[in-house]
Amino acid sequence: MKHLIKHVTRYQYSTPASYTIQTLRLTPRADDHQRALRWQITAPGPLTEQVDAYGNITHTLTVTQPHSEIEIRVTGQIEIDPLAQGVVRGDDSHLPLQAYCVPTPLTQCDDNIRQLGAAAAPGGIRTPHDLLALAGAICDRVTYEPGYTDVTTAASQVLALGHGVCQDHTHLFLACVRGMNMPARYVSGYHYANVEDDVASSHAWADVWLPDHGWVSVDITNRMLASDGHCRLAAARDYDSASPVRGVRTGGGEESMTITVQVQRARQQ
Template identity: 70%
Template structure:
């Protein structure tokens, strides 16, 4: 599937920012099943390109002059191939698989999460079908409801609240898998869909014996497919977020994001 993607992020500040630095993970990964045809990031300054420890393409934007807003505009085309039951092919794997067994502040498997996992998967997490069963159990327990959580909400809080978004579903999935000692990682990216809220999306990859990395869209209770364009992978949102930065000054911050994903047939 050829996806045509437009992604605009606009930060506004109530007072001048004297210095800011942003890390942008806004360029799709070069994986076996997806290929970038063209891609352009428009930013209010020079961008320094790197590849991070997870194999993600990143850009650093540094602004040393006073500013009261930052607009980042991305436009591009990506061809994404079909995935058989979510199975991923070759990729830029810079870390050993078991690096993704490490729990983080957002994906700690406490007693409540471990009990939930045992109930959802009494025979363990061994196959792609088990991964789908876990996704279904998470969605049954945690209803999709925007505005109830934020980027600091940890997996155990999500389970207790029973509400969240795709990011929260992914973190809970990672906590359950890692609690069983199964490697799993967070994925940020785009989803082609007719559902308005889901163009910017998050899901998870899990490493299974005999299957390798298998990609699962927890929120939609399905394997990832040619509808999913991958931007970044990491242990959790903190290291895979599309835009992350620090600043001096600026007062209060507001952010507006618009994402549009179309197919070539729609053009």
């Protein structure tokens, strides 16, 4: 499946900032099943490209002149092949699997989370079906509803609140899986859902390493295995290390941010 993607992130400041540096994870990963046919990032400063330890293509943006706003535009087309049972081939991470077993502040496991995982998968997680069972149990406990959480909300808080969005579902899922001492990672990207208006948006889901399958990608929020409707930008240990844009600045006063994303299926010629 081919997708056309437009993604605009705009930061505005109440007073001019004198310096900003940001890490952009806005380029599709070089996984075997997806290929960027064309891809362009436009930003108000030089971009330095590198590949991080997780295998993500990153760009460092540096703005050294006084500025009251930053606008980052992404446009491109990507071709994505279906994934058989959610299995992702051609992983380019140089980290050992054990690195994805380590909890982070956003994915700490506690007794309530262990109970949730044990109830959803009493025999442990061995197959893609077990992953879907856990995803369903999480969605049953945490209703999708924006406004209750933010990027700092940890998995235990998400479970207690009972409301959240895709990144919250993913962090809780990672906490459950890592609580079973299994490697799992956070994935950020875009999802085309074949909805009536033919448009989708940015999204988050997870990969889990199953010994008999390798990395299996599961969309917790949509209770499905990822496939050709999922464009992968970054995979890492949690949102903090896989977020599309992350940085620091000097000055600027109060900050406001707006994001618009459009993902459309490319029409066949």
